[in-house]
Every structure is written in C-alpha cells, then in structure tokens.
Amino acid sequence: MERNAYFDNAKLLLIFLVVFGHLIQPFIDGSKSMGTLYTWIYTFHMPAFIFLAGFFAKGSGNINYILNLAKKLIVPYLLFQAIYTGYYFFIGKSNWLTDSVFYPHWSLWFLFSLFCWHLLLIMYRKVPAIAGIAIAILVGVLIGYFDKIGHTFSLSRTFVFFPFFLLGYWTSMEQIRILKRNSFRVVSIVLMAGIAVAIYYLPDINSGWLLASKSYSRLGVDTLGSIARLSVYITSIIMSASVLAWIPERSFSLTYLGSRTLYVYLLHGFIIQYFRQTNLLHLDNFIDFLGFVVISAVIVFLLSxxxxxxxxxxxxxxxxxxxxxxxxxxxxxxxxxxxx
Structure with missing residues (x-):
C-alpha cells in the first residue's frame, strides 16, 4: 500500500519535537520563554503521537495478534531496557539501576503502554465510541488519586494517555479532513497562540501534569486534581487538533523519514543522555536556540x-x-x- 504523506509528515514533525523537547529540558528552569515553549510543546506532541498510533490500530483479539504485538513491542522493550541500563552505567549516570525491569528507562514507557493500549482496545472497541472515550477519560482522571499507580509498569501513563489512543481509533480520515478547512485553521492559530500566552503568564505548571506519570498528591494537588487533569485533556485535544490542521498532505523530500520515527524515538536517548551527562550543550541566547533546532534536526535525520x-x-x-x-x-x- 502507498503510504499517506499526511501521516508521515505529522509523525516527522512530532518526533522532531520529541527530540527538541528532550534537548531543551535541562534549560527550561532558567528561562521563562524556554519554559513556556517546552510546556506548549508537551501539551500536544505525545497526545498527537498517541492519537496517530490509535488511528492505525486494528484491535483484533486473537492469539496471533497478541503474540505479534508482544514480538513488536515487549521484546524490544526488554532489550532496550537492558541496553539503556548498561549505557547509563557506562556514561556514569547515577540512576542507572532501577528497582525492576518494569520501571521503564527514558522514553521506553511508550512501548509498554502501546502494548497495553492495544490490549485495552480489544475490550473498548466493543463499546460505542462516545461511551468508551468517556469511560477512558473517567479512568484517566480517577487514576490520579492512587499514589501507588505511577511509573512502574508505566501504569499511570497507560491509563491517562489511553483516551487519545481510543480517540484516534474511532476517528476517520473524513473527520481528520475537517481539520484542514480554512475556517478551522484560522481558529487554530488563535487557539495555539492563546494557549502559549496563557502558559507564559500563568504560574509555573508542573510538567508532571503533562507527563502523566505521577499521582495528584505527588503533584501537590489532592481534591482539585481531577479538575486539573480534565483541563489538561481539553488543552491537549485542542492543541493536537490545531497542530494536525496544519500538517501538509503532499509529499516532500524528507517525508519518508516519518516512516522511521520508532528508530528515532528509541535511539535518541543515547545522544540526549550523553549531552546531559557531559554538559556539552549550553543555551544562553537566540543563536544557541537555533543551534538546538539544528542539532535536533540532525539527530532525527541521522537516526532515520x-x-x-x-x-x-x-x-x-x-x-x-x-x-x-x-x-x-x-x-x-x-x-x-x-x-x-
């Protein structure tokens, strides 16, 4: 089958933002502008990525489907968990040894969660779309009240991000094309700019709300945690739709790289962690910022x-x-x- 350039373009942009976000993360505390940009990117880059993963999900429940999933997701997860453990030790990273093989290193949580989302889909696909998405959001909200559900097994992220995967599963290409209408594109510019301004002027937002790996109490909020998470859901849906509205549908010379994003996702941690451990990079001015953009693009290109x-x-x-x-x-x- 011929690949759809729209989706490859979308994945290429999103994986670039994943790399760029990880690259600038150590420098966001010292700059309000960088902190705003980082938070703005994180409102949509993983939700949109997960939405696209759900769009292409099949949801078959037979044993061959599950075994194939395990081969594609769990086996690479275990291999890279071991590889990253050895790599962290090699570069002198202090937290190289974790309590369990199921406490995901770096960004490996995505593989484990993706496997779980496909399994959850076997059940949720039997529920009407609106009801299923509503239930998934409710579970994602309630899960934040349980302190023991966190990073281990990637359980918190699995449940919190699952609504985006399910939303992608139930979305058709015709519905995605609605986002391409000029009227929505105009509105999307206003929405994206408005959210950026709000992030800049609001009190500092704990990135844990966007990473979805911590309970409400660990984020410093108990009773009102559900309201905060619902706000994050709404913001992420608005931002994801707004960004996807501007993804071009035609093929470019680098569009094919969008078919290799898993390689970038799994491998860029070796480079980013080395940069962080050795303090090779500095972000002090606009020229440095442009350098980070170039470095991120080079990383994506090389790893693809x-x-x-x-x-x-x-x-x-x-x-x-x-x-x-x-x-x-x-x-x-x-x-x-x-x-x-």
Missing amino acids: SKFIVSIWQPLIEMSTSRLRKYFRRKDQLNDKHMSA
Missing part, C-alpha cells in the same frame, strides 16, 4: 538514515530484511564486477 535503520532493525523490528537486502545488493555488485 538507511544505515542506522539497517543496523538496528533486528533489535527494533525483530527483522533482518534490510541487512539481507544490503548483502544481496552487495553480492549483485560483486557478480557484475566479476563478469566484467
């Missing part, structure tokens, strides 16, 4: 390259098709040289 994808495919996709293709091409070239 054919060479990197071929090398890491056996661990990420449990496949050696690219390596086999490389060696077949090499053998063909050798045969041509010998026959010449």
